[in-house]
Amino acid sequence: MSGTDSPRPVWRKSSASANQDCVEVAYLAGGTRALRDSKNPGGPVIAVGCDGWAAFVAGLKDGEAV
Template sequence: MQLTKDGVTVDLTGATWVKSSKSGPYSDNCIEVTGLDGPLIAVRDSKNPNGAVLAFTPDEWDAFVDGARGGEFDRA
């Protein structure tokens, strides 16, 4: 599978997908991430590995992670 964003294409064939260390063995609400050291970060639903894949630039990913750590997305 190839993924293209902003003119950058990456090949996800053989990619190593990683779940969050916060995901427990009984959690079914997990995402998997790959490409953290590349030009694009790819995210997919761990329950549907052949489904849709979202792509983020490193700057977009960093902004999301910083926002999550800072509570920006916490429900009131």
């Protein structure tokens, strides 16, 4: 099993994060990504597949989300 397919999610946030208002991401088996609010680590988690993750990242790079 690779480090990205860990049975327990390993959460991380951007090193560019300057405050606590962050989204954390964890890489799950099969290429799925899990997202959560860093201020509420026990709260809801959104899981997206590879295509959804790619669209999310592309939107961030294009300035569609802030």
